[in-house]
Amino acid sequence: MEFVIENEHLIVTVKDKGAEVSSVIAKKTGIEYIWQADEKVWNRHAPVLFPFVGRLKEDSFRYKGxxxxxxxxxxxxxxxxxxxxxxxxxxxxILAPNGHFKDVYPFLFELQLTYQLFENQLSVIYKVKNLDENTMYYSIGGHPGFNVPLTEGEAFEDYYVKMTPETSRERLLLEGPYLAADKALEVEQNNFPLQRELFQNDAIILKTPEPTTVTLASKKGEHGVTMSYEDFDYLGIWTKPQQDATYVCLEPWCGLADRSDSDGVLERKTAIQPLEPGNKRYYVHRIAFF
Known part of the structure; x- marks a missing residue:
């Protein structure tokens, strides 16, 4: 089922499956900002990543034996x-625990997603609550895909991703779907002109320990998006390298895929988030559409 929220600037559609944003349309221009989930390319719009970000080795984890x-x-x-x-x-x-989740995730939890409009901005507020008697371990993140290009007459290569503050950052490398062990680089790059070859090895992953703003825009046009956050430790920039993948995902993460040398033990997982019994934690990112 789909639900619509709106204000004088934007019309936003969200599905109850996955609490996933499936459309953001600017009322003034009619521009659709969200990728429309072409089944032949990538069949999602803006998935919520929980309780893990990325791939686990052998698609499993170990906890208490x-x-x-x-x-x-x-x-x-x-x-x-x-x-x-x-x-x-x-x-x-709200996503609350049920018997199926307990079979694959051994913690009682509540996950709450709030989408709130203010002028031309959509705030995405994640709330994780530990209802279990044990310390809960999880990761969480966003994965919104934005149409590129946004307007006729522009091409994918006309766009760029720019990060502020302009500073050096740690870039994490991948070996297949996993983090390459001990192969992070310190990079000075804050501007990424979009080219297909950037994504031949999957996502660009950058550590963002400070408040971060990320802009996806065109050097030829006036429309794009700006994402800002303070609560996420990493940013993934991703699309498929094929020509018909006319989208780019800006992904704020608290969590990472398993390292290539991971032993699968949950408590030792890289970038895992511990949450004590009865506690809750909030994460917020904001997207301005222009």
Missing amino acids: NTYPMGQHGFARDSKFSVHERLTDSITF
Whole structure:
């Protein structure tokens, strides 16, 4: 089922499956900013990544002597959320534990997603609550895909991704779907002109320990998006390298794929987030559409 929120600037559609944004349209221009999930290319719009970001070795993890199966990016993106609160310009979804989750994830939890509009900006607020008697271990992240190009007469290569503050950052490398062990680089690059070959080895992954702003825009046009956040430790920039993949994902993450040398033990997983019993934690990123 789909739900619509709007204000004087934007119309946003969100699905209860995965609490996934499937459309953001600017009222003034009619521009659709969100990738429309072409089944032949990439069949998602803006999935929510929980309780893992990326791929686990052997698609599983180990906790207290037991092995649990888990697909890439976790189960939230394919789960049906309940609507908790709905207003004209905001909506909140909740994913609560059930028996199926306990078979693949040994913690009781509540995941809440709120989408809230203010002028030309969409705030995405994640709330994770540990309902379990044990320390809960998880990762969380966003994966919104934006149409590139946004307007006729432009090409994919006319666009760029720019990060601020302009500073050196740690770039994490991949070996297949996993983090390459001990192969991070310190890079000075803050501007990424879009080219297909950038994504031949999957995503660009950068560590972002400071408040970060990321802009996807065209050197020829005036439209794009700006994402800002303070609560996420990493940014993934991704698309498929093929010509018909006319989108780019800007992905704020608290969590990473397994390292290539991972032993699969959950408590030792790289960038895992611990949360004590009864505690909750918030993560927020904001997207301005122009």
